[in-house]
Amino acid sequence: MRITCLHTADSNIAVFENTAQALGLNQHQFVHISRPDLLAAAEKAGGLTEEIRQQTADVLLALSENADCVLLTCSTLGSAATLASKTAAVRVVRVDQALAELAMKTAGKVVALCAVDTTLEPTRELFAQVEKHPQAQLEIRLVTGAWEKFKQGDLAGYLQAIAAAADAQYLKGADCVVLAQASMTGAAQLTQMGKPLTSPECGLRAVLA
Incomplete structure (x- = not known):
């Protein structure tokens, strides 16, 4: 399975790689995309706005075209995964669900x-x-x-x-x-x-x- 992870902190790439290894998931392919700007925008706005939610959902939808599953790893932006999953052809999951x-x-x-x-x-x-x-x-x-x-x-x-x-x-x-x-x-x-x-x-x- 090809699992694409959308992160908002570069350090989370190692967190997920280590967790996958600990769970024995070596047979799956993990692809990591980091977009710290999305969380930075939410912090600047004082929370998740509709515009940032839509922007994040658009990124998730684009990633879903080359994945079996897309995982949003940022809790602040979590509801963008719910939004993207309405139209994505594959599963789009918020990691904290x-x-x-x-x-x-x-x-x-x-x-x-x-x-x-x-x-x-x-x-x-x-x-x-x-x-x-x-x-x-x-x-x-x-x-x-x-x-x-x-x-x-x-x-x-x-x-x-x-x-x-x-x-x-x-x-x-x-x-x-x-x-x-x-x-x-x-x-x-x-x-x-x-x-x-x-x-x-x-x-x-x-x-x-």
Whole structure:
């Protein structure tokens, strides 16, 4: 299968390559396209506008012409995948869809951590749309200061801040901690109190299921 991934951070290419390798997906071909300008535009606009959503959907549609499946890995732009999938000939998937579905099967407190504030609302909307366990209770939290570290190129500091935030939520009684953005994935290896869910693993498993 040829899976084309649309990223908005160059560092996510390695995240998805590593996740694919860990899941034993070497028989599939992964193609990576990075468009940081799309996320930068959303950040500048204070969130995802209709214009940026349409622009992203157009990119996804163009990529779908040479792929068996297209995966949008940016949570801020997630709904553009839903828009593109209406007319695409192949599956266009937002990577955090399966993440939300799995998390909300939890009978208890689910805490979704975001690193950038433009992801808060799209994550809230997505988690509200999926089927949920009657006892599931959702909290969405921003890891303050983490995104500044990411933008400065301090990836180690970024992941450490997220891991610390995840551990703090486990200590406060979270039954499930979710790392809402693909760029946060490495923090799951650094936590001491539990293993958070990550979008690349959930998303790739769902694509191939």
